[in-house]
Amino acid sequence: xxxSDLQLFASTRDIPLKARDAGLGSTMEVAGRVVGSALDxxxxxxxxxxxxxxxxxxxxxxxxxxISVSGHLKASPEDVSVADLVVKAGNSxxxxxxSAALKGARPRITADLRTTRFDLADFGVxxxxxxxxxxxxxxxxxxxxxxxxxxIDFAPLKIVDADVKLTAQTLRLPNFEFKDVxxxxxxxxxxxDANIAKAVLAGGEFSMAMKADTxxxxxxxxxxxxxxxxxxxxxxxxxxxxxxEGMLSVDANLAATGKxxxxxxxxxxxxxxxxxxxxxxxxxxxxx
Numbered sequence: 001x002x003x004s005d006l007q008l009f010a011s012t013r014d015i016p017l018k019a020r021d022a023g024l025g026s027t028m029e030v031a032g033r034v035v036g037s038a039l040d041x042x043x044x045x046x047x048x049x050x051x052x053x054x055x056x057x058x059x060x061x062x063x064x065x066x067i068s069v070s071g072h073l074k075a076s077p078e079d080v081s082v083a084d085l086v087v088k089a090g091n092s093x094x095x096x097x098x099s100a101a102l103k104g105a106r107p108r109i110t111a112d113l114r115t116t117r118f119d120l121a122d123f124g125v126x127x128x129x130x131x132x133x134x135x136x137x138x139x140x141x142x143x144x145x146x147x148x149x150x151x152i153d154f155a156p157l158k159i160v161d162a163d164v165k166l167t168a169q170t171l172r173l174p175n176f177e178f179k180d181v182x183x184x185x186x187x188x189x190x191x192x193d194a195n196i197a198k199a200v201l202a203g204g205e206f207s208m209a210m211k212a213d214t215x216x217x218x219x220x221x222x223x224x225x226x227x228x229x230x231x232x233x234x235x236x237x238x239x240x241x242x243x244x245e246g247m248l249s250v251d252a253n254l255a256a257t258g259k260x261x262x263x264x265x266x267x268x269x270x271x272x273x274x275x276x277x278x279x280x281x282x283x284x285x286x287x288x
Contacts, residue, residue, distance in 0.1 A: 025052040038076040062124035064090025090122035119172040154214035190215040204230035
């Protein structure tokens with residue numbers, strides 16, 4: 001069969017597809033069709049016991065189980081999309097739609113996701129112990145800066161473009177738990193625009209807008225953070241929490257340039273930062 005015959009077959013074929021595979025304590029099921037050069041199928045993956053997978057994939061060592069993923073997959077040489085996506089891991093869940101356009105200078109990812117509860121701990125991300133000792137370098141002088149002078153790798157921000165929306169009833173990050181979150185993230189050729197339109201943190205209202213331009217020789221980061229009605233004790237170490245009462249409000253506009261954490265901190269322009277206490281215990285403002 002010559003190459004032209006193969007191309008004609010690939011463009012006109014319509015083949016039913018049904019498969020099931022099991023191994024490493026997990027199963028995968030695919031049911032759909034191959035139409036031309038495109039796949040249109042329902043895909044289900046499930047792992048009730050993560051033990052065998054953890055032995056093969058060290059990154060899953062602290063992940064919680066069981067894990068299941070399902071969705072309606074459409075894939076072609078030019079784009080991939082998943083509708084009716086449902087992901088469950090431990091007590092976390094994510095649902096919605098996800099797509100990737102593969103043509104152009106960079107792949108472009110678009111997602112509209114929802115979660116009733118998303119906890120990074122279910123995916124193996126845990127906070128460092130509060131009393132963890134800082135690592136001591138085996139050779140060379142002790143570091144003179146609290147913040148690293150090692151360059152930040154911004155290259156991943158230039159690999160893909162993205163437009164992501166996420167709403168979450170509960171979003172748990174190391175040391176923080178947010179409620180009723182609505183956030184968007186847009187990434188275009190190294191230009192990042194991230195917004196948390198609203199969220200509840202420790203009973204207070206929280207919002208954040210951040211922009212990062214990594215397309216230039218000297219990356220620039222700017223942002224605005226606003227918070228209302230935070231318990232003052234929330235921001236203090238436990239041994240000091242009982243010594244401060246009242247509710248705090250925060251307004252901050254920040255801007256910085258640099259290639260390293262130390263450079264960003266040194267060039268920080270705190271245009272307007274306010275921290276106020278409703279009971280008058282704290283009154284703080286910085287203008288630079």
